[in-house]
Amino acid sequence: MLPLLSYLLPAKALASLAQGPCGKLSLVASPGHPTPVTVWDTFDQALRRSGRALWEDSGRFTLLLPDGAILAQAADRKGNFAADLAPGPVKAALADLSALRCLLPMTRGEITETRLALTDDLHKTCVRAELRLFNTETRALLITLQGLRGYDKALEALRAQVLTLGGEAPRTLCARLVGDTPYTSKPEVRIEAADSAFDAATRIIATYLPVVRANEPGILADHDTEFLHQYRIGLRKIRLILGLFEGVYRADRTQDLRDRFAKLMRATGPLRDLDVAILDRDHAHAMLPPSLHPGLEALFAALATERQEALRQMAAHLQGRDYAAEIKTLTRLFDKPRHLGPGKLADVLATDLALRLILARHQKICQAAARITPETPDEDLHLIRLHLKKLRYLIEFFAPLFAPVPYKVVRKTIKGLQDLLGQFNDGVVQQVSLQEVLLRQAAPPVAMAQSVGALMAVLHGCHGTDRAAAIAALQAFTGPDLCTIFHSMLPGQGDLP
Amino acid sequence: MKILACYSNKGGVGKTATSVNLAHAFATMGLRVLLCDLDPQGASGFYFRVKPSKKLTEARFFEDVARLTDAIRASDYEGLDILPANMGFRDFDVFLSRMRDKRSRLKKALTAVQGDYDLILLDCPPNISTLSENVFRAADAIVVPVIPTTLSERTFEHLVDFFDTHDLPKSKLLGVFSMVQTSKSLHGDTMKSLTSAHKKRFLRAWIPFASDIERMGVHRAPLLATAPKGVASKAYRALAAEVLERMGLAK
Numbered sequence: 001m002l003p004l005l006s007y008l009l010p011a012k013a014l015a016s017l018a019q020g021p022c023g024k025l026s027l028v029a030s031p032g033h034p035t036p037v038t039v040w041d042t043f044d045q046a047l048r049r050s051g052r053a054l055w056e057d058s059g060r061f062t063l064l065l066p067d068g069a070i071l072a073q074a075a076d077r078k079g080n081f082a083a084d085l086a087p088g089p090v091k092a093a094l095a096d097l098s099a100l101r102c103l104l105p106m107t108r109g110e111i112t113e114t115r116l117a118l119t120d121d122l123h124k125t126c127v128r129a130e131l132r133l134f135n136t137e138t139r140a141l142l143i144t145l146q147g148l149r150g151y152d153k154a155l156e157a158l159r160a161q162v163l164t165l166g167g168e169a170p171r172t173l174c175a176r177l178v179g180d181t182p183y184t185s186k187p188e189v190r191i192e193a194a195d196s197a198f199d200a201a202t203r204i205i206a207t208y209l210p211v212v213r214a215n216e217p218g219i220l221a222d223h224d225t226e227f228l229h230q231y232r233i234g235l236r237k238i239r240l241i242l243g244l245f246e247g248v249y250r251a252d253r254t255q256d257l258r259d260r261f262a263k264l265m266r267a268t269g270p271l272r273d274l275d276v277a278i279l280d281r282d283h284a285h286a287m288l289p290p291s292l293h294p295g296l297e298a299l300f301a302a303l304a305t306e307r308q309e310a311l312r313q314m315a316a317h318l319q320g321r322d323y324a325a326e327i328k329t330l331t332r333l334f335d336k337p338r339h340l341g342p343g344k345l346a347d348v349l350a351t352d353l354a355l356r357l358i359l360a361r362h363q364k365i366c367q368a369a370a371r372i373t374p375e376t377p378d379e380d381l382h383l384i385r386l387h388l389k390k391l392r393y394l395i396e397f398f399a400p401l402f403a404p405v406p407y408k409v410v411r412k413t414i415k416g417l418q419d420l421l422g423q424f425n426d427g428v429v430q431q432v433s434l435q436e437v438l439l440r441q442a443a444p445p446v447a448m449a450q451s452v453g454a455l456m457a458v459l460h461g462c463h464g465t466d467r468a469a470a471i472a473a474l475q476a477f478t479g480p481d482l483c484t485i486f487h488s489m490l491p492g493q494g495d496l497p
Numbered sequence: 498m499k500i501l502a503c504y505s506n507k508g509g510v511g512k513t514a515t516s517v518n519l520a521h522a523f524a525t526m527g528l529r530v531l532l533c534d535l536d537p538q539g540a541s542g543f544y545f546r547v548k549p550s551k552k553l554t555e556a557r558f559f560e561d562v563a564r565l566t567d568a569i570r571a572s573d574y575e576g577l578d579i580l581p582a583n584m585g586f587r588d589f590d591v592f593l594s595r596m597r598d599k600r601s602r603l604k605k606a607l608t609a610v611q612g613d614y615d616l617i618l619l620d621c622p623p624n625i626s627t628l629s630e631n632v633f634r635a636a637d638a639i640v641v642p643v644i645p646t647t648l649s650e651r652t653f654e655h656l657v658d659f660f661d662t663h664d665l666p667k668s669k670l671l672g673v674f675s676m677v678q679t680s681k682s683l684h685g686d687t688m689k690s691l692t693s694a695h696k697k698r699f700l701r702a703w704i705p706f707a708s709d710i711e712r713m714g715v716h717r718a719p720l721l722a723t724a725p726k727g728v729a730s731k732a733y734r735a736l737a738a739e740v741l742e743r744m745g746l747a748k
């Protein structure tokens with residue numbers, strides 16, 4: 001292990017450390033007072049997963065990096081996204097966080113900082129350290145060593161003492177402070193070779209229902225748009241299973257479930273559409289000259305107003321009695337699958353079924369791609385995009401089945417292709433939705449109408465290139481090279497029906 | 498990176514006191530400073546409780562880049578490091594001539610630490626008159642503490658003459674009155690006449706005679722750390738600001 005700058009120590013090591021001395025050096029400690037502290041992370045715990053920890057106390061943000069380096073800056077900020085922080089080292093070290101995810105307080109407690117100095121016989125400081133005792137969900141003790149130029153031996157002596165007291169890499173600080181409640185939007189669903197399609201489908205749905213639910217508070221609090229987005233992805237995955245695993249549940253049950261999940265999904269539509277439109281704000285500004293920006297501002301102001309109403313309705317829906325009852329019923333149903341009622345394919349091996357579906361879906365995409373001509377309507381491309389989405393979710397659910405190397409290539413290629421098709425589709429959808437926004441305004445200002453017109457013209461101008469790029473990528477995906485890779489990913493293809 | 502020397506051809510005028518307090522003041526102003534103790538008695542190092550390194554007495558010291566940088570010690574103050582050179586008279590000569598030679602190892606050694614520091618401050622030992630030219634050429638500016646007495650007046654004139662005859666830029670010279678006793682009319686008179694004789698050579702800031710400064714040897718710490726509110730601390734802060742301005746390092 002490389003020498004680290006900070007170490008996690010057992011909280012009880014505090015006493016032994018304070019007792020010093022360290023070799024020939026004596027210890028001078030200047031203990032601070034307990035101060036309120038807030039630990040921050042994104043909802044999907046990007047900091048915790050990357051071995052970092054971020055906390056705020058006394059008007060400062062302090063960020064611990066995986067190697068134990070400590071960065072700090074004033075906690076001034078415009079909002080709770082990393083981009084909202086004042087410029088500084090902490091902001092710079094958070095640049096990798098998703099622009100769509102805001103920081104949230106994960107836990108609160110107290111922090112006590114103690115400065116340590118080890119001094120020689122002349123009372124000259126030879127090494128310093130900062131001790132931070134956190135008292136949140138649990139107690140955690142972090143020591144940060146500060147070597148002084150020309151006093152390497154003193155630093156190593158202190159490091160040796162820290163290691164003797166049980167010092168370890170500080171990557172887990174955040175996890176310790178927050179306690180063990182990691183949220184993930186992609187929980188692992190273990191599917192065994194012997195699992196029936198019924199068991200696998202039920203397990204996938206039962207795993208994703210809590211993911212969906214975990215996003216509800218964030219939607220209500222309106223922290224960021226990702227809560228709703230992830231909520232929808234969770235629902236979409238559930239619907240995908242219900243749709244694809246036709247015959248796994250009793251037919252009437254399947255239809256009923258499909259309708260119910262479709263209804264849940266429908267409730268999210270208006271808010272999500274507005275989120276997508278509003279997220280495009282910077283992009284829209286970049287596409288138009290400054291003279292047309294005031295009109296855009298008017299447009300986005302109108303969208304913001306609409307969004308408020310959509311959010312209100314979404315919140316009313318989520319907090320309503322019907323929703324509570326519905327989600328409770330659904331959860332119970334998948335937790336106790338006895339009542340689901342097996343269909344005629346219930347006992348088929350899940351992996352067999354999945355492979356068959358994946359192959360069929362891939363074939364469908366290949367055939368559709370082969371039929372594309374310049375006259376192919378945009379809607380057909382949109383349908384291919386949906387096929388791809390389903391294919392990706394399917395191979396992700398059953399990832400452990402596949403040879404890892406080609407799997408990665410295939411998944412990445414699909415993702416890239418989806419992005420291109422998505423961009424193309426967004427352009428088409430946007431033209432329509434822009435027009436709708438305009439129509440919804442009682443008396444749209446001229447500037448707004450002008451800017452919307454210009455935006456539509458630009459989008460239309462991109463239409464051809466975006467379409468060509470999407471088609472080219474699609475044909476590459478369905479071309480011989482990638483098909484070979486795709487098939488090499490599949491297990492025992494020889495004995496498939 | 499710039500080099501500032503604290504120099505006087507007279508002993509006991511306050512070179513070390515000035516170097517120590519200036520170096521520390523610069524560091525508190527956010528500069529990264531290396532204070533080179535060139536005094537064989539290691540006086541500046543003493544004030545920072547930094548023990549002289551044994552290696553440094555070896556003649557080959559300046560041949561070896563790594564040893565120079567290895568000898569640097571962090572002080573107890575953020576941004577201030579000490580090179581506790583406890584070198585002999587001859588070594589100092591070598592030091593300076595190497596400083597001038599661009600290809601010398603010393604120059605390279607200093608280049609190696611260049612990125613680490615904004616300012617290197619040389620606390621010069623007394624009685625180096627034969628070697629002084631080397632200091633004058635190596636430094637970007639030279640702070641010259643002057644006790645305002647008749648004798649000092651003549652010493653300062655000599656220095657200025659030396660610069661003239663050796664074609665050295667006089668603008669490098671920054672005279673500063675040191676150990677000034679306002680109760681003595683002689684001090685006031687000398688300051689006036691020196692300032693008018695050498696218009697731009699003297700800084701506005703001056704250092705009073707202060708018992709705080711004498712007591713630095715007891716505390717073994719720079720004045721701004723132990724008596725930050727005292728008159729002498731104020732004087733050093735003002736001096737530091739003025740020197741930085743003259744050197745074009747003011748932020």
Ligand SMILES: Nc1ncnc2c1ncn2[C@@H]1O[C@H](COP(=O)(O)OP(=O)(O)OP(=O)(O)O)[C@@H](O)[C@H]1O
Pocket residue numbers: 507508509510511512513514515536540621622623675676677704705706707708710711712713714
């Ligand atoms: N402004 C001052 N007021 C009172 N005492 C001072 C002042 N400046 C320096 N001293 C004292 O005068 C003595 C000589 O000062 P210092 O060592 O700084 O001079 P120096 O020029 O470096 O001497 P040397 O030529 O021996 O290197 C020291 O004891 C110091 O404490």
Ligand SMILES: [Mg+2]
Pocket residue numbers: 512513514536540621622623
């Ligand atoms: Mg001296």
